[in-house]
Amino acid sequence: MDVSRRQFLSIGSAGVLGGSALGFDLTESVRIKQRLRIEGATLSHSLCPYCAVGCSLIAHTKKAANGKTELLHIEGDPDSPVNEGTLCPKGATSLQLAVSRRRVPHPLYRAPGAAEWKQVSWEFALDRLARNIKASRDATFVAQDADGNVVNRCEGVAFAGGAAFSSEEGYLATKLMRGLGLVHLEQQARV
Amino acid sequence: MFARDRARAAELRERYPHAAEVFGLYLALVEAWESVGDRVPSDGAVEWAHVHVLPRVIEATAAHGPPLLAAAVRIAVGNGLLAPDARAGPPAAAKGPLGTAAGSGGGPLGTARRSAGGLLDAWLAGEELPPVERYLARATMRVVPLATPPDHEAAGAGPVRSDPRREPGRCPACGGAPQLSYRTAGDDPLVSGRRMLHCARCAHEWSFSATTCPQCGETGKRTVHAEAAEESPRGQPRVGRGSAADDALFPHLRAESCETCRGYLIDVDLGRDPRAVPHVDELAAIPIDLHMADHGYTKITPNLMGF
Ligand code: SF4
Numbered sequence: 259m260d261v262s263r264r265q266f267l268s269i270g271s272a273g274v275l276g277g278s279a280l281g282f283d284l285t286e287s288v289r290i291k292q293r294l295r296i297e298g299a300t301l302s303h304s305l306c307p308y309c310a311v312g313c314s315l316i317a318h319t320k321k322a323a324n325g326k327t328e329l330l331h332i333e334g335d336p337d338s339p340v341n342e343g344t345l346c347p348k349g350a351t352s353l354q355l356a357v358s359r360r361r362v363p364h365p366l367y368r369a370p371g372a373a374e375w376k377q378v379s380w381e382f383a384l385d386r387l388a389r390n391i392k393a394s395r396d397a398t399f400v401a402q403d404a405d406g407n408v409v410n411r412c413e414g415v416a417f418a419g420g421a422a423f424s425s426e427e428g429y430l431a432t433k434l435m436r437g438l439g440l441v442h443l444e445q446q447a448r449v
Numbered sequence: 450m451f452a453r454d455r456a457r458a459a460e461l462r463e464r465y466p467h468a469a470e471v472f473g474l475y476l477a478l479v480e481a482w483e484s485v486g487d488r489v490p491s492d493g494a495v496e497w498a499h500v501h502v503l504p505r506v507i508e509a510t511a512a513h514g515p516p517l518l519a520a521a522v523r524i525a526v527g528n529g530l531l532a533p534d535a536r537a538g539p540p541a542a543a544k545g546p547l548g549t550a551a552g553s554g555g556g557p558l559g560t561a562r563r564s565a566g567g568l569l570d571a572w573l574a575g576e577e578l579p580p581v582e583r584y585l586a587r588a589t590m591r592v593v594p595l596a597t598p599p600d601h602e603a604a605g606a607g608p609v610r611s612d613p614r615r616e617p618g619r620c621p622a623c624g625g626a627p628q629l630s631y632r633t634a635g636d637d638p639l640v641s642g643r644r645m646l647h648c649a650r651c652a653h654e655w656s657f658s659a660t661t662c663p664q665c666g667e668t669g670k671r672t673v674h675a676e677a678a679e680e681s682p683r684g685q686p687r688v689g690r691g692s693a694a695d696d697a698l699f700p701h702l703r704a705e706s707c708e709t710c711r712g713y714l715i716d717v718d719l720g721r722d723p724r725a726v727p728h729v730d731e732l733a734a735i736p737i738d739l740h741m742a743d744h745g746y747t748k749i750t751p752n753l754m755g756f
Contacts, residue, residue: 279580279755281517
């Protein structure tokens, strides 16, 4: 092959043949590049919300066409001194906390004695919940204990906080339940 | 010593026809490296490599390199610019095609090398070299252990070790830039392997933060670019460590970029392909490299083949 000094220099500095600095034929690579569907995902640090171990996560997200941020994948953070890249099965599936095709999007109600669930409105569900809580509270409310001390407590209802509660949600739930007189409050996040 | 490299390069040459030329040359280089075996002396290794390895690299390149590169190397040899004794300085009139002609003294390529140094010393000193020079130097020095670079320090260029606190992504052994990153494989799919960096200068490997840019130290704004699964219902990229799409061309390769400095590295996931040899597999990622260049990213260090 006859290579002029000019060609030679072009290999040595700027590159030739569509960008290969050493003169490799890129025709096929360019064709593949055009066919490949390469997508970018942003990496962010997060924490598993499920328990007090507090494993570090790396979350992969992407801006969707509608402008919303989509969560694509979650993996353990190998840099974390807490979990060193490991996740328990709960943490490894924490993606489903945000994205799950099996999530039920409407309230469902199964009436006493009924075999089937039926879809109801949020208004119906919230109203029903409030009435049942009030009925249970009223039925089991203790104003004074056996020694006559004023205690004003509800012994017939217990509350279990969700593992994925944020601090604010935990505060709100505690405030509300204490307001109702509940004494049996539990928080799964310290299991 | 290079058995794994050889087997993997041969396998990838079949699997990736777009990179057949690259792996063909790589296999020829492996032959050259193996031919010197473990004869590399502990003292004066750079001088020795210049005399014993560079000619074999030139030979392999002339016979198996892409036509323009092979021709370029043949011209340089014809002009006596790559002769073993040229390290001491070629005739003053000789000006090589692989570099600039400024300065005095000359070197193996008839360029402006310092009289005490040459192509290999320039590369060791971290000088910015044109691609062909860089290729020849890297291919030659592949067999020379550089974790402690005695020749370089003896040459008066000073130590090349970096301070990892100031340059977090630099090789802790020789101060070189990272060539690629890879994720170690684990037996358990619930465990994310550590991120390792592979040095472009001395092939040393070290553990590095999975979410920090090895070039500028940015700890946020990291992006991974991966092949999206065609059949994914939501068109999501398969960027994690779960199983890749069956039809993925590069199931274990992805690019990791920094949005602050716009630098990137190819990342090899051994969790997805435990048989991968990161520095060999990285050579197959040419379409991903082209994609990244299209989107304004620059690889932190071009690989041996200039991509
Ligand atoms: S639930 Fe599992 S992954 Fe989450 S913090 Fe606890 S141990 Fe870690």
